[in-house]
Amino acid sequence: MENFNQTSTDFILLGLFAPSRIGVFFYILIVLIFLLALIGNLSMILLILLDTHLHTPMYFLLSQLSLMDLIYISTIVPKMAYNFMLGNRSISFTGCAAQMFLFLTLAGAEGLLLTSMAYDRYVAICFPLHYSTRMNRRVCFLMVMGPWILGSINSCAHTIYTLHIPYCRSRAINHFFCDVPAMLSLACVDTWVYEYTVFVSTTFFLVFPFTGIMYSYGRVLLAVYRMQSGEGKKKAYSTCSTHLTVVTFYCAPFAYTYLHPRSLRSPAEDKILAVFYTILTPMLNPMIYSLRNKEVMGALRRMTQRICFVKIR
Template identity: 80%
Template sequence: MENYNQTSTDFILLGLFPQSRIGLFVFTLIFLIFLMALIGNLSMILLIFLDIHLHTPMYFLLSQLSLIDLNYISTIVPKMVYDFLYGNKSISFTGCGIQSFFFLTLAVAEALLLTSMAYDRYVAICFPLHYPIRISKRVCVMMITGSWMISSINSCAHTVYALCIPYCKSRAINHFFCDVPAMLTLACTDTWVYEGTVFLSTTVFLVLPFTGIACSYGRVLLAVYRMHSAEGRKKAYSTCSTHLTVVSFYYAPFAYTYLRPRSLRSPTEDKVLAVFYTILTPMLNPIIYSLRNKEVMGALTRVIQKIFSVKM
């Protein structure tokens, strides 16, 4: 077994893939997911920007979600790919702090934005006449700005603490990115007070938003149940169930990982769960929220027709 005890300030990311055929298969699969996430989210951003029919509050929120997902997965996967291909698992002390900051900022921003999108759907279905007032572009900008500000302040506090605590001789982080709870296992001091702040942050930024999303979709489903159109009910049930499934893929593993005390954590389990909210969700969001949408597909058709008509 390799000895990762060292005197330098660099950290070592033990990674997700073993150096074997299974590791090569998992690496290839995750790299393909990464490419799909890049293509899907970039396509959504460009499509919403190019097609005037998608210049609405709902699609403005969707474009922001795609932008977050694009940066979110790019914060994690490129470093994983580089480490696997070149066998260089080290990351500088500063680099680890930067990766941790951007990961936490984007993760909390996405959690808050998903809550805003659930509220958008709730107002659109339950209060359609009030929609232009409650969900205007100004309101959307305020929700997005608030999400970025809150997430930045939260991540800055957690990252500064993680970089200021004393670490023991071993700098081997048993994870595939600089996750603060994984870094704390290397601390040479008692971190129980900080673990309490992690529990509080997780409750405020994950558990409460997920509860709000579940309540919003519950009200939506109740309103849909009262609809007279059987086809409309079926379509709405399908959409809501799909959205809730993807949202659960993001919130549930994230909350379960961060709510547990350090004594009950398993590095292997944490890494597997992290794949859901760092890699799978950014790939699934453009498919579930956008590409299955008839308006988006119609916009895609119009943009393609314009491109070919210009070339001809």
């Protein structure tokens, strides 16, 4: 691990893989995943924006999820790929601060937004007659703005504190982005008090939301179980299971990394787990919420037909 003088303000990101043929293969794969996530999330945002049939609370929340995923993966992957290709692994103090702030804001906001989406499904299936009153414009606005505001406040506090910790040894971060647990290992002061605040905020932004999501989907599955239609049951079970799989892919590795004691973690393990919630989930979300959704696929067909009609004219 490289060492830097105390006067240097730059950090070094050691990356996900060492430079090798296998490393090149995996980085190409990650860039392809990034492009899929970019296309998928941009398509979802544009489709929901342009198709009036999708101007409902559920799709409004889904457009926000796509926006978060789009910014989320763009915060990490381009810098990681750029550093790997050029062999220059440094990141400026300002760049590290910006990356950390955006990452933590979006990470916290997405956990809360996923809870809002689970609540939307819960109301739609368990209280269909009250859906329009429970999911009105004011509620939708709060469900969207609340996660952004709370996530940014939490992120600002963690970013300011983490970047003001004295790093009296190496400035080489054994990770592929400026992540709080990886940076705390470089501190030359005792950070146990701060680590406790990380534990509390992770519980608030990930553990509580995940519990709420499981409760909402549990009630949904119970309501579906009482349905008479066998086809409806099969469709609902399939949808819920895929949604829960993606949510678990996001929350479980994230919570494990941030709640695990620093003495029991390993940098290699942290990096592998981070791939799930920083790279794979933003790619999977648009696929899960679009390809398995007849309304979205219908909107896509209508949009394609419009484009073809305009070209013919």
